Amino acid sequence: MDAMNCPRCRKVFVKRADPLCPVCMKEEELIYEKVREYVKDHPECMIKEVADACGVTVKRILSYLRDGRLSTSKGMHGELLCSKCNKPILTGRMCEKCILETNFMVQDMKNDAAIKNRGQVYTKRK
Ligand SMILES: [Zn+2]
Ligand SMILES: [Zn+2]
Secondary structure (H helix, E strand, C coil): CCEEECCCCCCEEECCCCCCCHHHHHHHHHHHHHHHHHHHHCCCCCHHHHHHHHCCCHHHHHHHHHCCCCCCCCHHHHCCECCCCCCECCCCCCCHHHHHHHHHHHHHHHHHHHHHHHHHHHHHHC
């Protein structure tokens, strides 16, 4: 079994799927719950306000939003922006339009690969 240092408390723990040791994971979970509850009660709050109220950093709130773990009906007053076009978004990393565009691009690439593969199979069989 692999052991690793917890990046949060520096304690050694047995490596598993979680990035932190069990104690820290539990604490992180509690912090997340607190943030989520606060945002639920204050849907029009600013990120800074949530951070202050819950005793966490603005960066952490942003990462919750980007991971899609947190969302607000008002989109945190446009504080979270699409990573592609900089349009204000409610949650995640990109706006719906950019997500669609990206999905199309991925789909195109897959189609290209499929066509190429078919071509290879064809030449092999010849
Ligand atoms: Zn830890
Ligand atoms: Zn966008």
